[in-house]
Amino acid sequence: MPVPSTLSSCVEWQFTEAGGVEDRIRAARDAGFAKAEFHLWRDKDMGAIAAALQETGVVLTGICVDPRRSIVDPAEHDEMLAAVRETIAATAPLGKPPLIVASGFRVEGMSEEEHFANAVSVLKKAAALAEEAGVLLVLEPLNTKLFSAMYLVSTKLGLDIVEAVDSPALRLLYDVWHSAVMGEDMAEVLRGRTHLVAHVQYADMPDRNEPGTGTLDWGQVVSTLRDLGYDGAIGLEYFPTVPMAESLAITRKALGV
Template sequence: MSAAYQLSSCIEWQFADAGELDARVRAAKAAGFALAEFHLWRDKPIDALAAALNETGVRLSSLCVDPRRSIVDPAEREAMVTAVRETIAATAILGKPNLIVASGFRVEGMSEEEHFANAVTALRAAADAAEEAGVMLLLEPLNTQLFATMYLVSTKLSLDLVEAVGSPNLRLLYDVWHSAVMGEDMAEVLAGRIQLVAHVQVADMPDRNEPGTGSLDWARVTRTLRDLGYAGAIGLEYFPTMPMGESLALSQRMLAD
């Protein structure tokens, strides 16, 4: 693996046999990870997790704003910004990880222009809170296979939003699997805007397992990231099909630069 990349274990789905999330941090460290990430935080043992992070030196690369609220529905805007502020406060003891924001679902009868304008307003308010706290927000486009009416299922549209908000504390989370499900060409959708990408996640097609178990061309993926100039972390957000030692070794081979 190129020294430019660090791999981050999605302990939401990995090291499950270790038990609670704090134990998974220790298991990830023992397996060689310096970074970890997970999804929602309100059902997690935050104090114990903070202790495990301090003990091991593992750093959280990301987690999700919780609860998830829409950025396009004005009726949810206040709740969405409140969720961002509460997540910032609750996860400060975890080292101020990057906080992932999803878009929410399309609002029936709302035009594309209204969807976009509402999203900019909500994200600007959220970015203000992130700037105050010194925290990075990551906007993540998903896919219509999992969420049929999700608003953000396009990398280009998501990058347009990041540019429109114009905050140094709002960037894109590019998920290779979500993008592949949507049939996007990675090099095309990221061209000229890789500086707006602060985190990348990977899983193979079609079943969201480790790189090397499906149909994606991982040599092309890593070459594209290198050629575009990405030098951040790569999150292994997949369901493992083998013991994590073997799974990590396969991922390292597939993602070798």
């Protein structure tokens, strides 16, 4: 049964029994997905992945800029921009998917204003590279449960940075699980700013498993995003608790699709 075209399987964690990412993409397509995403690329066979995408017609909705480097520490800015350039080049044969950027860790002794200014400065340069290449960067806020010293753990702050960079090549990735861990109210943090969000990811609380296995009200999540005007891709970035056929059935029931 085809999966709704908005849903994207995170094959980093799903369909792992199929083998490498290229085979997981094929398994995802066999399960009805038309979209997929994964994390880092340097440890993967990019030629094989490109072949699997061409064979299946699956569209990638996200890959991380690799290696991950800080946007708030000026000492890492040259490496961060080099990573953007290299990731743009490496992922071009994969259809120029959106490239995910995390912030890196706070710098001891640096003020909030300096953190923000440093982030905006390097992201303006990164966005210019992406715009020239016809690629979209998506900035992802994480959470302090996983990364206690991470700078960007607030959706509001992430959106403020995107607005300050002011480039069509930079948007926000809104992860429902990270946001819930931080105790955010989805409607409050996204209201009036959904046009700055290019990708959304789903996982249930508290253990980052499939929707329908935890404490989040998925009917409310889905209706809130719809009411706010979001109609883009939804990445199912969760750890399945059961085989993927069962996991997908649980997820579809929870999401009402």
